[in-house]
Amino acid sequence: MNKLVHDAKEAIADVQDGATIMMGGFGLCGIPENLIAALCRKGTKNLTVISNNAGIDDFGAGLLMHSKQIRKMISTYVGENHLFERLVLSGELELELNPQGTFSERIRAGGAGIPAFYTPTGYGTLVAEGKETREFGGRMYVLERALTADFAFIKAWKGDTLGNLVYRKTARNFNPMMATAARMTIAEVEEIVQPGELEPDMVHTPAIYVRRILQGQHYEKRIEKRTVRKANQ
Amino acid sequence: MSALSKREVIARRVAREMKDGYTVNLGIGIPTHSANYIASGIDVLLQSENGLLGIGPFPLEGEEDPDLVNAGKETITTIAGASFFSSADSFAMIRGGHIDLSILGAMEVDEHGDLANWMIPGKVVKGMGGAMDLVAGAKRVIVAMEHATKEGRPKILKKCTLPLTGVGVVDTIITELCLIDVTDRGLVIRELREGVTLEDLQKVTEPTLVVDGPIHQMEL
Numbered sequence: 366m367n368k369l370v371h372d373a374k375e376a377i378a379d380v381q382d383g384a385t386i387m388m389g390g391f392g393l394c395g396i397p398e399n400l401i402a403a404l405c406r407k408g409t410k411n412l413t414v415i416s417n418n419a420g421i422d423d424f425g426a427g428l429l430m431h432s433k434q435i436r437k438m439i440s441t442y443v444g445e446n447h448l449f450e451r452l453v454l455s456g457e458l459e460l461e462l463n464p465q466g467t468f469s470e471r472i473r474a475g476g477a478g479i480p481a482f483y484t485p486t487g488y489g490t491l492v493a494e495g496k497e498t499r500e501f502g503g504r505m506y507v508l509e510r511a512l513t514a515d516f517a518f519i520k521a522w523k524g525d526t527l528g529n530l531v532y533r534k535t536a537r538n539f540n541p542m543m544a545t546a547a548r549m550t551i552a553e554v555e556e557i558v559q560p561g562e563l564e565p566d567m568v569h570t571p572a573i574y575v576r577r578i579l580q581g582q583h584y585e586k587r588i589e590k591r592t593v594r595k596a597n598q
Numbered sequence: 599m600s601a602l603s604k605r606e607v608i609a610r611r612v613a614r615e616m617k618d619g620y621t622v623n624l625g626i627g628i629p630t631h632s633a634n635y636i637a638s639g640i641d642v643l644l645q646s647e648n649g650l651l652g653i654g655p656f657p658l659e660g661e662e663d664p665d666l667v668n669a670g671k672e673t674i675t676t677i678a679g680a681s682f683f684s685s686a687d688s689f690a691m692i693r694g695g696h697i698d699l700s701i702l703g704a705m706e707v708d709e710h711g712d713l714a715n716w717m718i719p720g721k722v723v724k725g726m727g728g729a730m731d732l733v734a735g736a737k738r739v740i741v742a743m744e745h746a747t748k749e750g751r752p753k754i755l756k757k758c759t760l761p762l763t764g765v766g767v768v769d770t771i772i773t774e775l776c777l778i779d780v781t782d783r784g785l786v787i788r789e790l791r792e793g794v795t796l797e798d799l800q801k802v803t804e805p806t807l808v809v810d811g812p813i814h815q816m817e818l
Binding site (some may be wrong): 391392393395417440441442443444445450453454460462464465466469472473484486487488489490491492522532533534536538539540541542569587588589590591592593594 | 664712734765
C-alpha cells in the first residue's frame with residue numbers, strides 16, 4: 366500500500382487535456398506548489414480548475430493562466446489576479462463564481478455521496494437564478510449540487526506513505542474536502558514519514574482518500590500580504 | 599466635529615457593538631480595523647472564515663508565518679485557545695448560526711435590509727467570497743460603511759440597484775454620521791454623530807428615516 370511517488374511529474378503523468386482538477390489553498394496559503402508547477406511544465410490544456418482563488422499573476426494557479434491551460438475556473442474570489450480578469454473579460458476563460466460556503470459544501474457533499482443540498486445562502490441573488498428553491502420552516506433555501514473532479518491536488522504539512530495527512534494552521538482550508546471529492550487524489554507534503562509516526566488521533570485526512578503522495582521540493586510558501594506590528598504595540 | 603477620519607469614527611463605533619463573550623466575523627477593511635478599538639475587559643473571539651477561531655494581533659516582524667493568514671490573506675497570529683478547521687467546518691459554523699455578529703462593508707443597503715457589496719455590472723467581477731454565507735447565517739449583521747459615495751450620493755437607498763449579496767439580511771447600519779436599525783417599520787434612527795442634525799442626515803439618505811424612541815448622540 367505504498368503510495369509514494371518519486372516526484373510531481375510522475376504523480377500527474379496521467380492528467381489528460383480537458384480534465385477537471387480541484388486545487389487546495391486559500392490565496393497562496395496551502396497551495397500544491399509542486400503539482401501546479403509540474404502541470405505547467407506538462408502543458409495539459411482545456412482544464413477546468415476548481416480552486417477558491419486564481420492565485421496571483423506569477424504564482425499559484427496564475428501560472429496556468431499565463432500558459433492558457435485553463436478553460437474554466439470555479440472559484441469564490443479572484444480579485445488578486447489581474448491577468449485572470451483580462452482573460453475573463455475577453456471571453457478566453459469561463460468563470461463560475463460560488464459563495465465560499467456553498468463552494469466548500471458542494472465539495473464536501475461531492476466526497477460524501479450527497480448529490481445536492483439546500484442552503485439559505487444566496488437566496489434572492491444572482492447565485493440562485495435558474496436553481497430550485499424551497500421553503501423549510503418559513504425560510505427560503507436554494508438547491509445546490511455537489512462538485513466532484515477527476516483529480517485533486519492537495520497540499521499537506523506531513524503525510525505517511527499510506528496517505529494519511531496532517532495540515533498546518535490555516536493552510537488546511539479546502540484541502541481536506543477536496544481530498545475526498547476526486548477520483549484521483551494526489552497529495553504533496555513538506556515531510557514524508559513512515560506509517561505509525563503520525564498519531565492516529567491527529568490525522569486530518571485518513572489514507573483512504575489519498576492515492577498518490579510525494580515529498581514536495583523547494584517550497585516558496587509566498588506571503589500575499591505581509592502585515593506586522595511594532596514590538597511596543 | 600472632531601478630527602477623526604470617517605474610517606476611524608466608524609471603526610470606533612462598530613467596536614462598541616461587540617459584547618463580552620461574542621464570536622465575531624469581521625470583513626476586510628473598516629470592520630477588521632475596528633478590532634483595534636474593542637474595550638479592555640470585553641472578551642471577543644474573532645473568527646476567520648478561512649479556518650481559524652481566535653485571531654490574534656499581527657505578528658512581529660520576522661515572525662510572519664505563511665501558513666497563518668486571515669481571510670484578507672494578511673499574516674496574523676493566534677490567541678491562546680485558538681483552533682483551526684477546514685473551510686467546510688468554518689462555513690458550517692457560519693451558516694449554522696453559531697456566529698453572534700458579522701460586520702461587513704457595503705456598496706448599497708436599502709430600507710428592507712437588502713445588501714449589495716460584491717458586484718458592479720460592467721466592472722470586473724472579483725467574486726463574493728464568504729459574504730453571502732455570512733449574511734445568511736450570522737445571528738446579527740451590521741453594515742459598516744461611509745454614509746455616501748465619494749460623489750456624495752446616498753448609499754442607503756429605498757431599493758438596492760446593484761446585484762444583491764442577501765435579501766433582508768441587514769440588522770444595523772453604522773456610518774460616520776449615524777447608527778440606524780433596520781426594522782419592519784423602516785429605518786429607525788438610533789444615534790446621530792455630534793453636530794449632525796436629522797435634516798442633514800436625511801439629505802444624504804434616500805428613504806425617509808423613522809423616528810421611534812429617543813435619538814442618542816453617537817459615543818466613540
